[in-house]
Amino acid sequence: xxxxxxxxxxxxxxxxxxTVDNFGSRKKEFKTASDIELEALYTPLDIDDLDYLSELNxxxxxxxxxxxxxxxxxxxxxxxRQYAGFGTAKETNQRxxxxxxQGQTGLSVAFDLPTQIGYDSDQPLARGExxxxxxxxxxxxxxxxxxxxIPLDKVSTSMTINAPAAVLLAMYVAVAEKQGVDRSKLAGTxxxxxxxxxxxxxxxxxxPEPSLKLVTDIFEFCSQELPRWNSxxxxxxxxxEAGSDAIQELAFTLGNGIEYVESALERGLNxxxxxxxxxxxxNAQMNFFEEIAKFxxxxxxxxxxxxxxxxxxxxxxxxxRFHTQTAGAALTAQQPENNIIRVAYQALAAALGGTQSLxxxxxxxxxxxxxxxxVKIALRTQQILAEETGVADVIDPLGGSYLIESMTDxxxxxxxxxxxxxxxxGGMAEAIEAGFVQREIQETAYEMQKDIDNQEQxxxxxxxxxxxxxxxxxxxxxxxxxxxxxxxxxxxxxRVNRDATKVEKHLTKLxxxxxxxxxxxxxxxxxxxxxxxxxxxxxxxxxxxxxxxARHF
Amino acid sequence: MTGKxxxxxxxxxxxxxxxxxxxxxxxxxxxxxxxxxxxxxxQTPAQIVRAALQEDVDVIGLSILSGAHQELFPVIMDELExxxxxxxxxxxxxxxxxxxxxxxxxxxxxxxxKPGTPIKEIVEFIEKELAE
Numbered sequence: 001x002x003x004x005x006x007x008x009x010x011x012x013x014x015x016x017x018x019t020v021d022n023f024g025s026r027k028k029e030f031k032t033a034s035d036i037e038l039e040a041l042y043t044p045l046d047i048d049d050l051d052y053l054s055e056l057n058x059x060x061x062x063x064x065x066x067x068x069x070x071x072x073x074x075x076x077x078x079x080x081r082q083y084a085g086f087g088t089a090k091e092t093n094q095r096x097x098x099x100x101x102q103g104q105t106g107l108s109v110a111f112d113l114p115t116q117i118g119y120d121s122d123q124p125l126a127r128g129e130x131x132x133x134x135x136x137x138x139x140x141x142x143x144x145x146x147x148x149x150i151p152l153d154k155v156s157t158s159m160t161i162n163a164p165a166a167v168l169l170a171m172y173v174a175v176a177e178k179q180g181v182d183r184s185k186l187a188g189t190x191x192x193x194x195x196x197x198x199x200x201x202x203x204x205x206x207x208p209e210p211s212l213k214l215v216t217d218i219f220e221f222c223s224q225e226l227p228r229w230n231s232x233x234x235x236x237x238x239x240x241e242a243g244s245d246a247i248q249e250l251a252f253t254l255g256n257g258i259e260y261v262e263s264a265l266e267r268g269l270n271x272x273x274x275x276x277x278x279x280x281x282x283n284a285q286m287n288f289f290e291e292i293a294k295f296x297x298x299x300x301x302x303x304x305x306x307x308x309x310x311x312x313x314x315x316x317x318x319x320x321r322f323h324t325q326t327a328g329a330a331l332t333a334q335q336p337e338n339n340i341i342r343v344a345y346q347a348l349a350a351a352l353g354g355t356q357s358l359x360x361x362x363x364x365x366x367x368x369x370x371x372x373x374x375v376k377i378a379l380r381t382q383q384i385l386a387e388e389t390g391v392a393d394v395i396d397p398l399g400g401s402y403l404i405e406s407m408t409d410x411x412x413x414x415x416x417x418x419x420x421x422x423x424x425x426g427g428m429a430e431a432i433e434a435g436f437v438q439r440e441i442q443e444t445a446y447e448m449q450k451d452i453d454n455q456e457q458x459x460x461x462x463x464x465x466x467x468x469x470x471x472x473x474x475x476x477x478x479x480x481x482x483x484x485x486x487x488x489x490x491x492x493x494x495r496v497n498r499d500a501t502k503v504e505k506h507l508t509k510l511x512x513x514x515x516x517x518x519x520x521x522x523x524x525x526x527x528x529x530x531x532x533x534x535x536x537x538x539x540x541x542x543x544x545x546x547x548x549x550a551r552h553f
Numbered sequence: 554m555t556g557k558x559x560x561x562x563x564x565x566x567x568x569x570x571x572x573x574x575x576x577x578x579x580x581x582x583x584x585x586x587x588x589x590x591x592x593x594x595x596q597t598p599a600q601i602v603r604a605a606l607q608e609d610v611d612v613i614g615l616s617i618l619s620g621a622h623q624e625l626f627p628v629i630m631d632e633l634e635x636x637x638x639x640x641x642x643x644x645x646x647x648x649x650x651x652x653x654x655x656x657x658x659x660x661x662x663x664x665x666x667k668p669g670t671p672i673k674e675i676v677e678f679i680e681k682e683l684a685e
Contacts, residue, residue, distance in 0.1 A: 113568035113619055117595075125597070128624025129568050202570015202594050243573045329573070333667040366668050368620065368650040442576055449577045453671045462669040476650045479620065550593055 001048055008043055016040060033287035034245035036410055042402035050405055055300065059395045063303035065296050065408065066396040067354040068319040073392035078350075079357035080382045081158060081323065085110030085135035086369055087483050088490075089145035092135040096150060098372065102379060106357060107150070107188075108158040110134030111168070116203040118164040118538025122488040130484040133369075134160075138491045139531045143171040144178065152176040156187035158233070158323065158357075163205035165192040166214055167534050170525040173226075189230035189279055189323075192218050195256040195428055196235050198548070199437050200242035205538060208429050210545035212263045214520065219264050219274045221521035230279040232260060233323060240283035241329050243445020246294045247411060249283060251418030252437055254301055255428040258419075261310055262427070271310050275317035284346035284353075285327045291346070292398055293407035295353025298322070301412055324350035325359040331366040335461035339363035344381050351391050352398055358382055369477040435553035442553070491533065498531040506532050507540050514544045559587040559683060561612040564601045565594050566629060569619035574646060574668070578614060581672035587612075587679075598628040602636050612679055613641055615662075618648040622657065630660045642682050646670070 030038040039046070050056070057063065060070035069075075082099055084107075085092045096107055111134040114126035120138050121130045130136045137143055147157075152175065161168045169190050173183050194211040197204040204211070215232065222231035236253035244252065257278065264274055282298065284291055302320035306312040326346035331339045340363045347360050360378040362370030370378070386392050398404045425431040432438070451457040458464050506527035513523045520541075527537060563579045565572055572594060579589045590608050592601065605613055613633075615626065626645065633639060645657065646666040654665050663682060666675055 117568055125568065125595070128621030129619055132620040133569065197570070200570075202572065203568075241571075241573070243577070332669055334669055366648065368648060442580075445573050446577055446580050449581070449672065453673060459669070463671070476652060481624070552591060552593060 001045065004043065005045060008045055032246070032290040032407075033285060034247045034290060034411075034414070036290070036407070036414075042406055044402060046402050046406040047409075050409070055409075056399065056405075062307070062315065062318055064299040064319055066399050068299065068321055068356075072354060072395040073351075073386075074395070077386045077392055078355050079106040079156070080104050080379060080386075081106040081108045081357045081359055082375060082379055083108040083110050083158075083160065083325070083359050084375070085112075086133075086477070087131040087135065087479055088487055089135055089137065089142040093146050093148050093150070095372075096146075099375070099379070100150070100155070102376060103383065104379060106156045106158065108359060109146070109160065111159070111161055112136045113203065115168075115534060116161060116163070118167070118205050118534055118542070120533050120535030121484065121491055123535055126484075128484070130487050131479055136483075136487045137168065137171070137534065138487070139494050139533045140171050140174055140528050141490070141494050141531060143168075143175050147172075147175050147179075151181070152179055153181040153185045156189075158189040158191075160191045162191050162194050162197050162201070162203055163211065163214075164534055164538055165190045166218055166521055166524050167528065167537050169218060169221075170521065170528045173525060174529050183225055184227055186226055187228040189233050190218065191235060191281070192232040193235045193256065193260075193281075195259060195432060196238050196253075198432050198550070199239060199252065199441065201235075201238040202550075204548045204550075206541065206545040207548045208433070210541075211548075212260070212429070213517070215260060216264050216267050216269070217519045217521050219260075219277075220267065220269060220519055222277055223269065223273045229277065230321075231274065231277045233279050233281045234260065235281040237281050237283045237325055239441065240285060240327065242441050243329075243448060244441045245444050245448075246285070246287070246290050247414045247418065248440060248444060250294060250298055250301065250411060250415040251422070252428070252441075253280065253282070254298070254305065254415065255419055255422045255431070257302065258305060258309070259428040261306075265310070271306075271312050272314040272317050275306060275310075275312055276314060276319075279356075280320055280322035282322055282324050282355075283327050284324050284350040286330050286342065286346065288345060288349050289403055289407060290411075291349040292353045293404055293411050295322070295324075295350070295355065296396075296399075296404070296408045297411035297415065299354075300408070301415055321356045323357045323359070324353070324355040326350070326361045328361060328365060331361060331363070332459060332462050333366040335467065336363050336367060338461055339366070340377060340381065343378060344385070347382055347385055348389075348391065351385055352396075354396060364476065367476055369479070371475055371477045373475070435551065438553045494531050494533075502530045503527075503532050503536070506530060507536060510537065510540050511544065514541060559612065559679060560608065560610045561587050561589045561614060561679070562592065562601070562605050562608055562610040563589060563614045563616065564592045564596055564604065565616055566596055566598060566601060566625045567617045567619045567621040568595055569617065570594055571618045571647075572616065574618075575614075575616040578616070578646070578672065578675065582676065582679075585672075585676040587676075598625060598632050601629055602632040602638065605633065605638055605641060606636055611642060611683060613643045615643065615645045616647050617645070620648065622647070622649055623653060626657055626662060627660050630662070642679065644675070644679075 059067035362374035
């Protein structure tokens, strides 16, 4: 190494420096999206303190830096899971069946905003929002239609639902049982990550304390009843979309994970009973190598946290399994076809980072809802990556790269520092309450915008290679404005046809269970089976828990 | 009118929680010397109009990414008029398809800024409009 160091110094001073002096540098400084300064060249010197067995090890072995499974994509490719949902359950069901026919291997449900905030379609605040950004679900009736002719013992389903996650999970279990599928066979995920809603995504309902209790109720229910179900998807995706950098995405996501684990331990759950079903969700942004290193760093960090901080014994408790979505914030409204290329690079980073499932964005999503054609291109992008390029044939193919290993290390260290700072503030719930997390993200987001405005960060078609006359994309999926009315009418029909005394009885039981701080999954499951609506259930809980009031930082 | 005397309300109608853009714009306008009030998420048209009245603003910037703009913007414009606030300069941004721009301009929204618009362009637009 000493010899190498001498040669390296010599190369720096006698070769690189004179050349740079002669030709100049393309940029003032070279750095990643997280402001990590980049060397011109990486060599064995950058990883000379790397200990293979303790820091990398083999795939499927602690700390899982090289991947959580021994075979990775050699046995099975990542799950291609496109987030979809719009309009009514009937239309979305058709889109799901189309995607499954096209070779998609898992479902991912997008709910509309009223559903995500626990309002029925006929509540005044739902006006204009029914079926817009996802499918409208009011009662079990809609859920039955949503999964009509889709065998729930064969597909795995991810549901992006947080504040009312218990209600939608209960509906899913109820639909499966109607299909004759035992709940123990159900595979899928509920997002159930409320903390990042306060930080970044905004679909909170209740204050943090009762919300964390609901999260834990789901952990407990899943560990008892749904052995193949991921009880949470701890999401960095939205933190990144809100403007964080990669280090913040790592630190705040794992910080939220720590908070959920602590809250479950306080309930008296055993770490190895619930930890194997915790899953994660990350963003794939543009800065290619940093993103690959981020996924690897996340695995190492989480494994250490679980074993060292929480004393987990089972291997599965230490494995960070994650879903990835390409970055919505990187999509441009200008020259939208260019987004196809951006998505492809981001997807490549996710595959090289060892993701378990992937959503690739459609190129037209900065403009509106994707069309069937643009969704198909997005799915084909994954299929080409998986089946033509050969990237799936070798496990962790960039492992051992001087750059990737050095950057993985740097990200681990930087994220650890942040986590220490969060611990000092009393954990993530406290850090969010104090506005620390929100301010950190806002600061980064603003700096990033300034970099784009000053052309220090190039976005093709936006601040370089712009076109005077922008081609208009005419073909945007439109949600029929009549739909809101028809959804309200069908909800009304359910209300008329169900047994009103049963509904009252369920709501009373739910109220009592909430007051006594019992696990609410069971009374909610009983209620949805008798067609009690999401708005009615959340209405009772709003009464008891109150609503979260956001402050601005 | 220069940045110094201009007061802006940045408002989030509808239920979507995406306010990165709203907050970045709010901060950018502040740094350009304007006084900026941000409403926070999930504001009804009535709440937005009330805030505009109470804060006595010159400009309202509506940010929406849920797709409910065609439903909610006309209500906001009507209620502004009823409140006698039709002189306020109303701008919009978010996920708003090109094909909807014309319709929104016809109800009085002066400009729709697409994602990717530099903050400077918005500052200059506001200063120019208010100077006229």
